[in-house]
Amino acid sequence: xTSTFSSLRINSDRMLDSFTQASSFGATSEGGVNxxxxxxxxxxxxxxxxxxxxxxxxxxxxxxxxxHSAVIASETKQSPTLIIxxxxxxxxxxxxxxxxxxxxxxFEVLKILQENRIKLKVNVEAMDFTDEEGTLVGLLGSAxxxxxxxxxxxxxxxxxxxxxxxxxxxxxxxxxxxxxxKRKPETLAGYLELHIEQGKRLEKSxxxxxxxxxxxxIASYRLTFIGKANHAGTTTMEDRLDAxxxxxxxxxxxxxxxMSEYKNSVxxxxxxxxxxxxxxxxxxQVDLSLEFRSATQDEFDKLDEALISLAKAEAxxxxxxxxIEFLGKHSPSPMSDKVQTAFASACDDLGLTHTxxxxxxxxxxQSLADxxxxxxxxxxxxxxxxxxxxxxxxxxDCVNGANVLLQTVLKLAT
Amino acid sequence: xTSTFSSLRINSDRMLDSFTQASSFGATSEGGVNxxxxxxxxxxxxxxxxxxxxxxxxxxxxxxxxxHSAVIASETKQSPTLIIxxxxxxxxxxxxxxxxxxxxxxFEVLKILQENRIKLKVNVEAMDFTDEEGTLVGLLGSAxxxxxxxxxxxxxxxxxxxxxxxxxxxxxxxxxxxxxxKRKPETLAGYLELHIEQGKRLEKSxxxxxxxxxxxxIASYRLTFIGKANHAGTTTMEDRLDAxxxxxxxxxxxxxxxMSEYKNSVxxxxxxxxxxxxxxxxxxQVDLSLEFRSATQDEFDKLDEALISLAKAEAxxxxxxxxIEFLGKHSPSPMSDKVQTAFASACDDLGLTHTxxxxxxxxxxQSLADxxxxxxxxxxxxxxxxxxxxxxxxxxDCVNGANVLLQTVLKLAT
Numbered sequence: 058x059t060s061t062f063s064s065l066r067i068n069s070d071r072m073l074d075s076f077t078q079a080s081s082f083g084a085t086s087e088g089g090v091n092x093x094x095x096x097x098x099x100x101x102x103x104x105x106x107x108x109x110x111x112x113x114x115x116x117x118x119x120x121x122x123x124x125h126s127a128v129i130a131s132e133t134k135q136s137p138t139l140i141i142x143x144x145x146x147x148x149x150x151x152x153x154x155x156x157x158x159x160x161x162x163x164f165e166v167l168k169i170l171q172e173n174r175i176k177l178k179v180n181v182e183a184m185d186f187t188d189e190e191g192t193l194v195g196l197l198g199s200a201x202x203x204x205x206x207x208x209x210x211x212x213x214x215x216x217x218x219x220x221x222x223x224x225x226x227x228x229x230x231x232x233x234x235x236x237x238x239k240r241k242p243e244t245l246a247g248y249l250e251l252h253i254e255q256g257k258r259l260e261k262s263x264x265x266x267x268x269x270x271x272x273x274x275i276a277s278y279r280l281t282f283i284g285k286a287n288h289a290g291t292t293t294m295e296d297r298l299d300a301x302x303x304x305x306x307x308x309x310x311x312x313x314x315x316m317s318e319y320k321n322s323v324x325x326x327x328x329x330x331x332x333x334x335x336x337x338x339x340x341x342q343v344d345l346s347l348e349f350r351s352a353t354q355d356e357f358d359k360l361d362e363a364l365i366s367l368a369k370a371e372a373x374x375x376x377x378x379x380x381i382e383f384l385g386k387h388s389p390s391p392m393s394d395k396v397q398t399a400f401a402s403a404c405d406d407l408g409l410t411h412t413x414x415x416x417x418x419x420x421x422x423q424s425l426a427d428x429x430x431x432x433x434x435x436x437x438x439x440x441x442x443x444x445x446x447x448x449x450x451x452x453x454d455c456v457n458g459a460n461v462l463l464q465t466v467l468k469l470a471t
Numbered sequence: 472x473t474s475t476f477s478s479l480r481i482n483s484d485r486m487l488d489s490f491t492q493a494s495s496f497g498a499t500s501e502g503g504v505n506x507x508x509x510x511x512x513x514x515x516x517x518x519x520x521x522x523x524x525x526x527x528x529x530x531x532x533x534x535x536x537x538x539h540s541a542v543i544a545s546e547t548k549q550s551p552t553l554i555i556x557x558x559x560x561x562x563x564x565x566x567x568x569x570x571x572x573x574x575x576x577x578f579e580v581l582k583i584l585q586e587n588r589i590k591l592k593v594n595v596e597a598m599d600f601t602d603e604e605g606t607l608v609g610l611l612g613s614a615x616x617x618x619x620x621x622x623x624x625x626x627x628x629x630x631x632x633x634x635x636x637x638x639x640x641x642x643x644x645x646x647x648x649x650x651x652x653k654r655k656p657e658t659l660a661g662y663l664e665l666h667i668e669q670g671k672r673l674e675k676s677x678x679x680x681x682x683x684x685x686x687x688x689i690a691s692y693r694l695t696f697i698g699k700a701n702h703a704g705t706t707t708m709e710d711r712l713d714a715x716x717x718x719x720x721x722x723x724x725x726x727x728x729x730m731s732e733y734k735n736s737v738x739x740x741x742x743x744x745x746x747x748x749x750x751x752x753x754x755x756q757v758d759l760s761l762e763f764r765s766a767t768q769d770e771f772d773k774l775d776e777a778l779i780s781l782a783k784a785e786a787x788x789x790x791x792x793x794x795i796e797f798l799g800k801h802s803p804s805p806m807s808d809k810v811q812t813a814f815a816s817a818c819d820d821l822g823l824t825h826t827x828x829x830x831x832x833x834x835x836x837q838s839l840a841d842x843x844x845x846x847x848x849x850x851x852x853x854x855x856x857x858x859x860x861x862x863x864x865x866x867x868d869c870v871n872g873a874n875v876l877l878q879t880v881l882k883l884a885t
Contacts (some may be wrong), residue, residue: 254705255702255705256702256705256706256707256710257706257707257710258707273704275704277750287855287857288669288670288831288832288855288857288858289737289739289741289762289764290687290689290737290764290830290831290832290833291668291669291670291830291831291832291855291857292670292671292737292831292855293670293671293672293737294726294729294730294737294738295730296670296671296855299726299739301722301740301743302722302723302726304719305718305719305720305722305723306719306723308715308716308719309716309719309720309723312708312713312716315708316708316709323703323704323706323707323708324708325703325713325750325751325752325753326715326754327703327745327748327749327750327751327752327753327754328745328748328749328750328754329715329743329745331741331742331743334741334742334760335741335742335760336691336739336741336742336760336761336762336798337739337741337762338739338741339739339741340740340741340742346748346749346750347750348703348750348751350703350704384750416704416705417702417704417705417706418702418704418705419704441701441702441705441706441710443701443702443705444702
């Protein structure tokens with residue numbers, strides 16, 4: 058059976074036409090899209106996807122979280138469902154590949170399955186997830202399906218409650234509908250997603266496909282180094298309690314620590330705020346925004362402890378006080394071995410080079426990772442540019458990715 | 472003659488009464504004063520000083536810059552004038568000793584000269600200088616007397632042109648009057664000031680009097696380290712151009728440099744501003760506020776060069792761009808050797824311990840340093856607290872300082 062299907066390829070011209078249409082919603086003069094969740098442009102893109110699904114003769118499915126999908130049902134009743142997809146929302150002034158390409162490719166895969174009347178042992182569903190980027194909540198549609206969404210997440214969303222209420226209203230959704238979108242794990246056969254890498258590793262190594270081994274865990278803290286404000290002319294260097302020293306030393310040493318001992322992690326000090334912040338006053342306080350990410354739980358936990366210890370040591374070194382505010386974390390999400398093997402086999406069948414890599418960014422797959430086998434493939438991002446209108450991927454790589462997705466679906470669904 | 476005068480002392484009770492009255496204008500609940508230049512409280516304090524001068528029978532003198540003084544004329548006509556004094560304006564929510572004490576002590580010295588009918592070879596003038604603290608311009612009255620004030624300084628003052636115009640109007644002054652206040656160097660015999668230290672050196676070493684050897688030079692720059700904004704999850708540590716690294720490393724190394732090689736200097740990084748400043752974005756730009764001060768011209772020039780070289784080296788080390796914006800400087804002002812010797816002799820006569828130290832803060836004496844012999848003495852500041860309602864000096868130290876001022880005036884004016 059595999060030998061029959063292994064010659065199937067997606068229709069590049071049709072997928073390009075579809076991608077071009079999708080990219081027209083919220084298109085910016087710089088070549089990107091501005092399509093935050095439930096903005097007018099996003100609502101138009103959602104409407105377009107629904108029309109595409111219905112005009113192509115697929116069953117259209119929606120749920121209380123506003124996730125939209127095209128479904129091909131298995132002939133076997135009560136079959137679980139293999140979801141493939143991505144998201145049509147973007148960050149403000151973002152690029153057109155992040156999310157949009159994955160939805161279009163999933164939909165193209167469904168068209169190939171339909172045209173070739175492939176007998177499926179599972180239902181296959183090409184999905185556009187709600188608010189992956191987090192204009193409102195983040196990974197909203199997938200968290201709702203996974204049952205990870207709770208009222209408290211809706212009460213205090215990062216985008217603001219008012220904006221969430223307004224957005225849900227525009228899409229005909231509500232708190233109640235959101236919390237009703239949960240799907241039972243036994244109804245899910247898996248989840249696959251094609252995405253651009255958002256990094257340079259594939260481009261630098263000239264490899265066609267990245268098979269994601271894990272989506273990193275992410276944690277954030279606000280560290281506050283506290284010294285004492287003093288006259289910057291009359292206070293001797295020895296007498297100062299300068300908060301900038303602890304913050305600066307921590308920033309440099311955190312980077313050294315991660316680069317030398319935590320190869321599967323990254324750390325970022327995205328901001329320091331100085332108080333009182335005058336040329337002629339020794340800084341009394343520096344608030345430092347710390348974020349770190351690790352691909353494995355073990356490294357994530359160890360790095361967490363190491364960074365907090367480092368902050369304490371640096372504060373002490375400069376006679377500063379330190380306050381530590383934990384802001385939140387997601388644990389690392391390993392991808393399914395079975396799905397990774399299927400992706401690799403599909404690449405080999407297609408003559409495409411591939412490598413294993415981690416995803417430094419969050420994706421809907423992490424919401425579903427503890428419910429069913431999930432997997433992602435990445436294709437090269439030119440210069441690694443992401444969340445920018447300058448985001449770009451060669452069309453040939455998009456086609457390669459879509460073919461790997463198609464062949465992997467065939468392996469897993471037939 | 473010296474033996475006659477050496478037994479003279481200021482009247483401690485009378486000076487305390489005067490200081491208490493002066494401290495009532497703009498008094499805050501925390502024990503300080505809030506008396507920015509030409510504020511209602513400052514205008515009241517100025518009016519009080521004028522009334523004190525006139526009711527004590529002194530000649531009242533004012534000039535186009537709003538400087539107010541009590542004068543005792545020498546019997547010798549065409550004599551030059553020895554000015555003693557300080558300022559009645561304060562920083563917002565400041566302390567009562569900074570400036571106010573120096574004015575009250577200078578006025579008390581004049582009373583002693585008057586009561587004892589001391590024959591003077593020079594005129595002696597106890598002065599309250601306009602806007603020393605820089606709510607509007609900074610060292611305004613002394614710069615006007617020195618002829619260092621120019622229309623451009625009035626056109627673009629640090630306190631804002633509108634506020635300066637409003638303040639001058641309240642005090643009956645104008646641009647024209649300000650620029651007319653210049654006094655010829657040959658009319659000036661010198662300038663002496665008593666001030667609190669605003670640092671801990673005297674308190675720590677338990678020495679009564681600090682004789683200022685120089686007022687430090689001060690320079691400021693805005694250094695901008697420029698990298699590239701990138702996704703803090705998907706960009707490897709190696710691929711980042713993180714502006715925080717150059718800024719942090721510069722901050723630490725600038726301190727080390729000054730502490731090891733520039734003993735007569737201090738350096739301050741009072742602020743860093745991060746762009747774009749998000750947890751999950753590698754910082755593209757850090758704007759760093761740099762200020763440094765040196766007591767000698769040679770060290771000032773060398774440190775200037777060394778810090779700029781250091782900034783360039785640190786930027787290069789982390790592959791960052793650097794822009795350097797020079798914001799301004801004042802050169803170091805050495806105090807008169809003759810005046811320092813007279814201060815030391817007065818301390819010895821009074822049985823007070825003394826040491827030579829530099830002033831890390833700016834004072835009106837620096838405006839006059841290239842016109843006539845100038846000198847300052849410092850008295851201990853408890854905990855070195857300055858520009859704060861918590862500023863405090865023991866009254867005994869205030870009296871000691873006033874007596875040194877008196878004895879030095881007697882040495883220089885008789």
